[in-house]
Amino acid sequence: QCFIFSITVNANLTSLPEKHLVLLRDGRTLIGYLRSIDQFANLVLHQTVERIHVGKKYGDIPRGIFVVRGENVVLLGEIDLEKESDTPLQQVSIEEILEEQRVEQQAKQESEKLKVQALKERGLSIPRADTLDEY
């Protein structure tokens, strides 16, 4: 429904800008400096980086300035800069992470296909949830 972003907004005042992490409905994770926000949760992110997570690895793709329409935002959170480096995740290069992601997607699709096949044999069918937010 509505979210309290007072923390975030207040952070705009501090000397060091605080990074924010935004999760979008399609599953993308954006990290950047939140510059502007409005009542619909439309966001303006500065120096945005799209972070792709696969397993324990992640990769950052620099994206520049992002303007996100509010309805696509799932959640928005502030990143504690001190704790940011304190993560068990391992950063890899962009190519590597994209490759990993592709492999993961492929595996998912295969298992999905098998599932659908098995269901079909039993006479059941689960409709493809195109309109749902699935990732």
Add this chain to the structure above:
Amino acid sequence: MFRNQSLEDCPLDEDEDAFQTLGEEDEDINQFNDDTFGAGAIDDDWQEAHERLAELEDKPATARELEDGAVSDEMELLGHHEENLAERLSKLVIENELEDPAIMQAVQTQPPMQQSGGLNSSIWDGSAVLRRFRGPLLTQEMPSVSVLEYAMLQKPPQGQEDERDLSERALPRRSSSPIIGSPPVRAVPIGTPPKQATMPNFIQQILCPKPVHIRAPMQQRYPSPYGERMSPNQLCNVSAGRMSPSQFARVSGLVGSPLTSMNPKLLQGRVGQMMAPASGFRAFFGAPPPPAPPSSQQQHPPCPGSHLQNLRPHPQMFRPDTTHLHPQHRRLLHQRQQQNRNQHRSLNGSAGDRAGHRSSHQEQLRKDPYANLMLQREKDWVSKIQMMQLQSTDPYLDDFYYQNYFQKLEKVSAAEEMHGDGPKKERTKLITPQVAKLEHAYKPVQFEGSLGKLTVSSVNNPRKMIDAVVTSRSEDDETKEKQVRDKRRQTLVTIEKTYSLLLDVEDYERRYLLSLEGERPALMEERKQKICDMYDNLRGKTPGQERPSDDHFVQIMCIRKGKRMVARILPFLSTEQAADILMATARNLPFLIKKDAQDEVLLCLLRPFSLVLYHLPLGTVTSLLQQLANLPQSATVPAPANLHLTAVLQNKFGLSLLYLVLSRGEELQNSSAAMELMQDNQWTELMSMATRELLRIPEAALAKPVSTPSNLLSLFSRYVDQQKLNVLETKLQLVQGIR
């Protein structure tokens, strides 16, 4: 229409005439135009006005450079223009108080304050549309929509804002009158936050002279959470008798804060609530909540009083809008504030006052030129909107899961504290501003001199699009299938109705606590009535004295939701009613078991059933056993293969229930006095029959019960000899060790 007529009536060879008539019509078109569109379509007023405004556009951009931000005359002109428009509109409308908020925006009256500032100051104010309420309002005068405004002078922004082309956002205003009934075309869309910087020097001008509409009968228990933050102006308008004294004390402490009015005071005339972001976002709840909060608050009921303890009269340090937050949220925020203040302090070594802040401001800009892209005002504005969304008349209705979740959390933490006996954390409850629900009887707008009512459809008064009529089917048409379907539907409807009653009844406890003393008996009555209704619904109302058939009840029990509902209802029923339900269940158990095969929901009934059993006398238990086992009344009748009992025993629920009944019977037997001899005999007979049956049934067919009561062994030992007892033991796994 004229045209149609000409085409239809004139045969083909009269086409020339038809064209001629069409030609004549063209001359009338201008006439029609005038009638339809009025003078606006022909006059070129709007063009001139546009020119004028376009010129003005350039002026504010330059005016900003001036040190004092002088008001340009043209701005005033425009302001007056809109004022005139508003006045004209308000005269037109009969109903002085337009209830439809969507339409209300079309009529704005400006307070007699100078509207200085840029083109966009009115937009900012427009976004804070007040809602006015009928009903017992404190102030007698009822102006039409009063938009609380303030004058914000523009301070030439520091270098960072030069790059922003502010003129882009301001479109010229239209001079033509808005279409009556719809909100006027806004120069800047309503959702646009303001863009000027705030100036702390104009505190005095900011305070709005207009009184705040407050609902007079504010409940004692829910004083406005913002009471502390009312400016002196608003204080005068508050019904003094209503506010608790502690709030006044706090307000007086806060009034003197220099930054109190730094931000625009956008006051909402919302009932019972004053959204006055009194100070900047900077910090809130400066000091940590006092370690012994309840001492001063004990006289207040915990719920509304607890929020006060979190608000220290720290001048710069409170954030009124965040009282909505759960204490955990607030704690987080507070921590943030501490951190930030520490950072401030380390930067400039000052105590974080305004002067110090300014110098650190420069540093901020150096480090991050894009910081503060959003003005404080804008942030406040958005935050205010979000807080508005949090308002609710009944949080338990609107935000049930949130409330329950945090209640559970609190209970858990309270329980932990009991054990651990650790430091007493704040036990504050979440307070959201309680806005009393007011009924708006919306009446459509009426205009002078018009015949009938104009169909002004807005969001609050939507037009009826479809004329749906409910037709009831006649009995004759129904086929057997339909009847069956309808019966099921009827049952479902009954379940739904009963469920609503159940939810209401479950809620009564909470309402009871919240209500006033005088209302409580009425509440109790209501509750009783609802319980009766529920029971009637369950059993099916029958005319006369005859015992109602089980059919209705069985139908309900066939449906999963019905079973769950019965399980929830049972605690509320009286003993007789509950026993009745139990009997009905026992009687029809095989059927229910069959129906439950897929759902397996019957087990949810075990708990409430067992609770009921503890209240039942032996007689009832005996008959219950009889029903359950479907054993004949007397032992003399040779018992045929007892399918009923078999089915019961083969089902988990059935067996468990049987055990419960037996165990209860045994308890009663042990404790009952000798005067219940008659019942004893019956019980004994039944027991012997039951044991006979149990012996007969092969072990493999037996279900696994949920729990085996411990006294069954002693129970059976009464009625059978040792050998059979052993058999029973192994069969039913009565001995503890075997399982």
